[in-house]
Amino acid sequence: MTDTKPWYLSRTIWAAIVTILTALAGLFGVPLEGFDDAAFVDALLQAVAAVAGVIALMGRLFAQSRIG
Template identity: 65%
Template sequence: MTDSKPWYLSRTIWASLITIATASAGIVGVPVAGLDNAALTDTLLQAITAISGLVAIFGRLGAQRRIG
């Protein structure tokens, strides 16, 4: 495996972060028994993808110089 990708594109990293977040929420008393970690991870990844697309579009529209 020689190809690399940014950490934020890794489903494993996101699933691990969700697991840590739900475990931490459970420790502090937030009710998390009914959460489906896989569905939550997929939902967050879709939201992040949509947000990054919007940032790219608005970043390009607001740019002051051409892409060379």
């Protein structure tokens, strides 16, 4: 695997982007009125998913070597 490609052709990058956007959409879609524990837990889990997606994306963009 010596070929290289631009970041925007990577399926991994696009999957991470979709994961981040999906988690953020769920996070911002939680209504603040009628706040309950279930909504808080759901929002917290979505925020964690979004952060994990960002970390995965940054790790891939700044990787110095290929996985072998």
